[in-house]
Amino acid sequence: MxxxxxxxxxxKEIPAEAQIVSHRLMLRAGMIKQAQAGIYSWLPLGFKVLKKIENIVHEEQIRAGHIPMLMPTLQSADLWRESGRYDDYGEEMLRISDRHGRDMLYGPTNEELITDIFRSHVSSYKDLPLTLYHIQWKFRDEVRPRFGVMRGREFLMKDGYNFDVDKAAAMHAYNRHLVSYLRSYERMGLQAIPMRADSGPIGGDDTHEFLVLADTGESEVFYDSAVTDLTFGDRAIDYDDVAQCQGILEEFTSRYARTDETHDPALFDQIPEDRRRTARGIEVGQIFYFGTKYSEALGATVQTADGAAVPVHMGSHGIGVSRLVGAIIEASHDDKGIIWPEGVTPFHCGIVNLKQGDAEADGACEALYGSLTALGLEPLYDDRKERAGGKFATMDLIGLPWRITVGPRGLKNGVVELTSRRTGESEELTPQEAVEKVARIYGVID
Amino acid sequence: MxxxxxxxxxxKEIPAEAQIVSHRLMLRAGMIKQAQAGIYSWLPLGFKVLKKIENIVHEEQIRAGHIPMLMPTLQSADLWRESGRYDDYGEEMLRISDRHGRDMLYGPTNEELITDIFRSHVSSYKDLPLTLYHIQWKFRDEVRPRFGVMRGREFLMKDGYNFDVDKAAAMHAYNRHLVSYLRSYERMGLQAIPMRADSGPIGGDDTHEFLVLADTGESEVFYDSAVTDLTFGDRAIDYDDVAQCQGILEEFTSRYARTDETHDPALFDQIPEDRRRTARGIEVGQIFYFGTKYSEALGATVQTADGAAVPVHMGSHGIGVSRLVGAIIEASHDDKGIIWPEGVTPFHCGIVNLKQGDAEADGACEALYGSLTALGLEPLYDDRKERAGGKFATMDLIGLPWRITVGPRGLKNGVVELTSRRTGESEELTPQEAVEKVARIYGVID
Structure with a gap:
């Protein structure tokens, strides 16, 4: 581009209404514009990051064997009356009446609707296991929306639902979700720690929240520092392997890591003192096993091998897709602006032309642009007639991880400058070398 | 898969509520499930087609130089009061009150919101031309929703908005949209004819609707049969070339083609009698130039080169993404089910194993599956223990354009059968040849 x-x-100015750094930077970098309290338009740069995150979530869910679909934003109130949650949910549920006076709501979550789909179409254990998910806009009418997309009212969430014949099978689905979430967050450049959590209005016994450590997190968290040494890495995973998935769950959840809601000071004190940590965290996902809570309320049963009709065991599993854009910025920025991890950057690298209008500089920039594009990469070429300082400031603000700087002085020696946004380090390379280095970083050449 | x-x-049964063939087939093929009147869940197969259409629209819009972003589903009533449309729009607008009693609405279209974004950020002619678009769910509270996704209440639409300094520049944007739409529909296997149309509640002078001919279309259309001979094909297009885009507009719109709303019997009678056609059509898109209607109401002005402040010239341009799924089926099906065009098919081909459990047949199917997948294709392998007739019926119903049938008898002679869903013609090929033929059809090998 x-x-x-x-x-x-x-x-140029820091918007007054923005209290936290991600909100300020998203406004300053032209990623979002508020439409109403807690409701945002995603301007082109923000939309690109949102799509990158969405794509990672899709790829990792499909890899885990989970099946994408799409439920609508508006739901029937009757279905929520069946489950008993219509009255329970409180004022955060946006209630709507259509022209015929029928009660609807803007879905805050989809346990009822997915269970209705399941009960209409599935009746045998032979069709299990089954995990369906979607990535769709949700609405929660927060009384005081704030922190930009971190606590918006209209927000994009991935929510997945597993249907299994018994608890053991459902716990394998739970473990698959934990593993796929670990992979997803790492691809986004985040360390998200699974912590034992409280189930809240979803219900259920087993639940973990995934938290990203950041000073601006809304939750206080307590953990054994050993958990931050764990990384998923590129280990091979077979999602059908029950023992392997269970092993990863144990590896990542056996150390103490809890939010204030489930914190147990006595247990915490058993951790060696030098490993006890208190910090703040941002919740970016949660997995639940809730058994037969919804299947019983809504009559979602399957026939087992011996002919009995049993309610299916379910869980639900969510990733806050739009919230992650803010969370990544909270975890990765400096005084100059955003620092995108390579996995979610809106453009792979920037090209800054120090002397727009100079035939040689323009030609070198166009050649770089063409070479990078031909490799399937997307560069952002700053071809405006602006002074170099302004161009650098924009690139630093919007946070592309790599910048190629092209100027007449370097070109005389046959070189351009490749700069890392994260470290600030630069090196002089021929244009060809610069393209190859960037291509190698993104894995499009070996 | x-x-x-x-x-x-x-x-198995034909659902009683479905009056038209696309609605019946989408329900029978497990593509959608109604959640409420006019509101559907997209089951996995339907979701895949929806995404394919969405991707084509994105690719062609980006190719035309239009910039993707995303506006929210819910909008502020105040903005619609500024334009005067809040009261005008009538009962099709879904009006909502939040917990604080603030008036909102579920966006049926986005002229106001995009103009608000524009006026907040752009003030100079130097930032023009600019075309922004998004693909987002909309809501129109139809009094009698019917025909499945063809006339739903919650529907997915691409809507784009151009901002230009004067009418001439805006008409080039109009032409770019016409060209990019012709390309998009052809990639979906559709012939969509641009017809002079009525502007309705959007307003404006210049507008064309794109109609797909189908017996179940809601509009009566009148045209010169010469228009159906036109195809866009793979001609090279430079979207910056004003004359080229204008030439394509003229080529595709100079023959008589109108809906009943703008039909002029006197003009129609001037067409040679053997080329006069009356038919029914499904509207799948519309482009508008409406000048300064919204920019004046909302104060969206730019400063021109000579320092004057002028309201920007705008147009809006829509493609009915979810409706297209139905329209494609209306245009492409037979008694047995759907026939997907290659450009939008949910899976590239089916693999039918005639003798599941037979080691040789199973092995051959797995090998085919592996080879196709390695080429980047997505086959659907029917690996169920079902009789052949049931497997064929399912494949015919869901409409994959190509089917590879594998059975012990053929394998003895080293062959499988490749069958075209459209023609019903089969040929015996070695597994390797079948893979290569399918790969060539989809352009993944030469």
Whole structure:
């Protein structure tokens, strides 16, 4: 993309309403614009990051054997009356009446609707196991929406639902979700720690929240520092292997790691003192096993091998897709702006032309742009007639992990400059070497 | 995908509520499930087609230089009061009150919201031309929703908005949209004819609707048969070339083609009698130039080169993404079921194992599955223990354009059968040849 043709409305001033750094940076970098309290338009740069995160979630869910679909945003109130949650849910549920006076609601979650789909179509244990998920906009009418997309009212969430014949099978689904979530967050450049959590209005016994450590997190968290040494890495995983998935769950959840809701000071004190940590965390996902709570309320049963009709065992599993954009920025920024991890960056690298209009500089930039594009990479080329300082400030603000700087002085020696946004380190390379290095970083060449 | 692990709830009976063939087939093929009147869940097979259509629209819009973003589903009533449409829009607008009693609405279209974004960030002609678009769920509270996803209440639409300094520039944007739409529909296997149309509640002078001819279309259309001879094909297009885009507009719109709303019998009678056609059509898109209607109401002005402040010239341009799923089926089916065009098929081909459990047949199917997948294709392998007739009926119903049939008898002679869903023609090929033929059809090998 050439910046002269893009829509990147960066702001010079720090917006007064934004209290936390991710909200400030998303506004300044032209990623979002508030439409109403807690409701945002995703401007082109923000939309690109949102899609990258969504794609990672899709890829990892499909890899785990979970099946994508899409439920609507608006749901029937009657279904929520069946489960008993219509009255329970409180004022966070946005209630709507249509032109015929029928009660609807903007879905805050989808346990009822997915269970209705299941009970309409599945009646035999032979069709299990089954995990369906979707990535769809939800609405929760927060009384005081704030922190930008971190606590918005209209938000994008992945929510998945497993249907299994018994608790053991459902716990394997639970473990598959834990593993796929660990992989997903790592691909986004995040360390998200699974912590024992409280089930809240979803219900159920087993639940873990995934928390990203950040000073601005809304939850206080307590953990054994040994948990932050764990990484999933590129280990091979067979999602049908019950023991392997269970082993990963144990590896990542056997150390103490809890939010304030489930914190147990006595247990915490048993950790060696030098490993006890208190910090703040941002919740970016949660998995639940809740057994037959919804299947019993809504009559979702299957026939087992011996002919008995049993309610299916279920769980639900969510990733806050739009919230993650803010969470990643909270975890990865500096005074100059955002620092995108490579996995979610909106453009793979920036190209800064120090002397727009100079035939040689323009030509070198166009050649770089063409080479990177031909490799399947997406560069953002700042081809505006602006001074170098302004171009650098914009690139730093929007946080592309790599920048290639092209100027007449370097070109005289046959070199351009490749700079890491994270470390600030630069090296002089031929244009060809710079392209190859960037391509190698993103794994498009060996 | 192995069918034993998929969620494909095909129905045996013809659902009573479905009046048109696409609605019946989408229910029978397990593509959708109604959640409420005019509101559908997209089951896995339907979701895959929806995504394919969405991807084509994204690719062609980006190719035309239009910039993707995303606006929220819920909008502020105040913005619609500014434009004067809040009261005008009538009962089709779903009006909502939040917990604080603030008036909102579920967006039926986005002229107001995009103009608000524009006026907040753009003030100079130097930032033009600019076309922003999004693909987002909309809601129109139809009094009698029917025909499945063809006239739903919650529906997925691509809507794009151009901002230009004067009418001439805006008409080039109009032409770019016409060209990109022609390309998009052809990639979906559709012939969509641009017809002079009525602007309705959007307003404006210049507008064309794109109609797909089908017996179940809601509009009566009148045209010169010469228009159906036109195809866009794979001609090269430079979207910056004003004359080229204008030429394509003229080529595709100079013959008579109108809906009943704008039909002019006197003009129609001037067409040679043997080329006069009356038919029914399904509207799958519309483009509008409406000048300064919204920019004046909302104060969206830019400063021109000579320092004057002028309201921007705008247009809006829509493609009915969810409706297209139905429209494609209306245009492409037979007694046995759907016939997907290659461009939008949910799976590239089916693999039918005639003797599940037979070691040789199972092995050959697995090998085919592996080879196709390695080429980046997505086969659907019917690995269920069902009789052959049932497997064929399912494949015919869900409409994959190509089917590879594997059985012990053929394997003895080293062959499998490749069958075209459209023609019903089969040929015997070695497994290797079958894979190569399918790969060539989809352009993944030469």
């Amino acid at each position: 050439r910046l002269s043709r893009y829509f990147l409305p960066v702001l | 192995r069918l034993s692990r998929y969620f494909l709830p095909v129905l």
